[in-house]
Amino acid sequence: KAGVTQTPRYLIKTRGQQVTLSCSPISGHRSVSWYQQTPGQGLQFLFEYFSETQRNKGNFPGRFSGRQFSNSRSEMNVSTLELGDSALYLCASRFTSGGPNNEQFFGPGTRLTVL
Amino acid sequence: AQKVTQAQTEISVVEKEDVTLDCVYETRDTTYYLFWYKQPPSGELVFLIRRNSFDEQNEISGRYSWNFQKSTSSFNFTITASQVVDSAVYFCALSEETSGSRLTFGEGTQLTVNP
Numbered sequence: 711k712a713g714v715t716q717t718p719r720y721l722i723k724t725r726g727q728q729v730t731l732s733c734s735p736i737s738g739h740r741s742v743s744w745y746q747q748t749p750g751q752g753l754q755f756l757f758e759y760f761s762e763t764q765r766n767k768g769n770f771p772g773r774f775s776g777r778q779f780s781n782s783r784s785e786m787n788v789s790t791l792e793l794g795d796s797a798l799y800l801c802a803s804r805f806t807s808g809g810p811n812n813e814q815f816f817g818p819g820t821r822l823t824v825l
Numbered sequence: 826a827q828k829v830t831q832a833q834t835e836i837s838v839v840e841k842e843d844v845t846l847d848c849v850y851e852t853r854d855t856t857y858y859l860f861w862y863k864q865p866p867s868g869e870l871v872f873l874i875r876r877n878s879f880d881e882q883n884e885i886s887g888r889y890s891w892n893f894q895k896s897t898s899s900f901n902f903t904i905t906a907s908q909v910v911d912s913a914v915y916f917c918a919l920s921e922e923t924s925g926s927r928l929t930f931g932e933g934t935q936l937t938v939n940p
Contacts, residue, residue, distance in 0.1 A: 758925055802928075814928065815872060
């Protein structure tokens, strides 16, 4: 079974631009979560989508948004990029949202650099 | 609010030594899940184990073992006879029943195993 895939793997943008990152979950998984990892703040939850609906949202400004398609693939968008948005963005997929009997698997991440 | 603390920022050992990574958590939920993930230099988070709050049995899997103690809110991870390939950042994480797939991560512990 193929794992979680994320595209692109590396991205360089300049301040003020916007960016869209993509995540394809493991086949059959319907929950997709996004995390931001920075040296200063560590791993922080951005949001979770389940069956095309945002189920949960972390404490990030409105510049960060996401969506999920009917095939469970998810995209996250960051508008008006700031230097502090430079981070590793990780996507995780899971069969369902919550509950004890299914694990969350992570993709390799997208390394975003904002200049 | 939930919180995970990994007090050890960095640990360095010599191959074949045993090493324990500490994790302390805070939550008000009575049903929650605890995880350990490994992050090698490639960046992908690799799932190691999940423990449910209602199951305090310790677990051993090969060279890995976990000690879950609700009385002290701790979920420690021990690697026996460490190997160079164990070098990575290890994260402890918490998920609450009411939070869907949202994971709250600790700061991570950088483990370096020297030959």
